[in-house]
Amino acid sequence: MKPIEKYVQAMEKKDFEGLAELFAKDGKICDYCTNTSAQKEYHIYGKEAINMFFRNKFGFRQYSIAEAEVVNDTQAEFIANFGGYNVMAIATVREVDENGLIQSLTVRPK
Numbered sequence: 001m002k003p004i005e006k007y008v009q010a011m012e013k014k015d016f017e018g019l020a021e022l023f024a025k026d027g028k029i030c031d032y033c034t035n036t037s038a039q040k041e042y043h044i045y046g047k048e049a050i051n052m053f054f055r056n057k058f059g060f061r062q063y064s065i066a067e068a069e070v071v072n073d074t075q076a077e078f079i080a081n082f083g084g085y086n087v088m089a090i091a092t093v094r095e096v097d098e099n100g101l102i103q104s105l106t107v108r109p110k
Contacts, residue, residue: 003102004093008068008076014058020051024101031107033080033087065089077110 057063
């Protein structure tokens with residue numbers, strides 16, 4: 001299974017631990033899908049930070065995805081829900097390390 005497929009699967013299951021394990025120790029997520037006028041984007045650096053960020057977002061039902069579709073080896077499209085605010089998004093695995101772990105992933109509005 002490709003990293004983007006594993007990412008979608010973990011996001012759909014709201015599996016913050018599994019999601020974090022997909023990333024290299026110093027991996028990063030840059031999410032440019034705005035959820036409010038005050039919060040324009042998220043930059044999350046490191047496996048532990050990814051775990052804690054999504055533990056919070058999933059636990060308080062502030063983030064989820066729906067209707068996900070893997071469109072190629074590195075990209076998936078889905079509807080991102082930020083506490084009731086929906087954005088059509090595309091996630092792209094930008095870089096993987098020698099072990100196949102995600103080094104860099106971006107999420108942008110589609």
